[in-house]
Amino acid sequence: MSAAKGRESPMGSHSAAEEGLPLYEEFQVSEPQADALPPPNATPDEVRDYLTSLLRNKHHLPDDHVRRVVACWTIGTGRELRTYTPHMYLGIFGREDGWALYRDINLEISKSQKKTFWEKRGIYIFSAISFTLMFICVMLLTHDVDETAQTVAAVLVVPSMVMCVSSVAILVIYLVVGVPSPEKRIERDLQACTRREGLPAA
Template identity: 45%
Template sequence: MPSKEPSPELPAYEAQFEEEAHLPLNGAFEHEQMDQDALPKDHASPNEVRQFISHVLISKRQLPVDHARRVAARWTVGSGLELRTYSASMYFELFGTEDGWILYREVAMISHADWRKKWIHRHAPGMTPITRLHFPENQSH
């Protein structure tokens, strides 16, 4: 009769937890690597949108990382297209009035800057440098 000694192997879920416990936390790395002025692409995954949201709250508003991640975690299924097209009221519903307004405003400003750059590059290639002074690309409002 074989002995019933406990197996030295951990159950699969505990072994996975042990492996994950030693993985580096790359939240700050993702934050530094992301282009701060780039909205996620239309087909961006919810995870990519959450990374963008965290990045905006940390880099543009200097909010604590844990707060930014809690706010970003409220984005569960939408893509980059939804991020661009949701109304202010939808942002308020998802993130609360204060964080929702901050995110809505930052997304709108980045979206407007992207549109302006595209317009200038599309319509201004033949303009002289003096004419381009009337359409500065990095004008802040």
């Protein structure tokens, strides 16, 4: 029995039709040196180079297994590599290999995406604005100021209180519960896909 057969997923093997797929070496591409995530305009050959490097270097799989898995990727470009759903990965590579590849590739995508200033600091800015507005309203209502200023403060005090309570609640949730890590989010997507199909999770 070949090494590829020995590493089949316990959740199911590739279909019999896939036995006739050409091995990666038959695509006649150069020895893979692609360690970085390929750009959206990467050719299918460049994507296969990347997949080969990923499976060899990270998962240390035998060459015949790597070639068979990579041969399943036929015409997709770097854009498809980035946008295919968990369902597509599991369908192309099989449940075990597809799970691992989707997780690894999407983790790389997550690392390569830089968060905007608002994504990184938005909650803190919102909280600062809320408390500042609340403080101004309280000061205007409790000090001897003209009638117009007090009217404005009276109108704004309720919205500012709501904003303050909301920001405190969000901060508590953010600090106590935390934001799901990319790993958790990706695995949750994969688990949701397998549940919809009635398959056991990897």
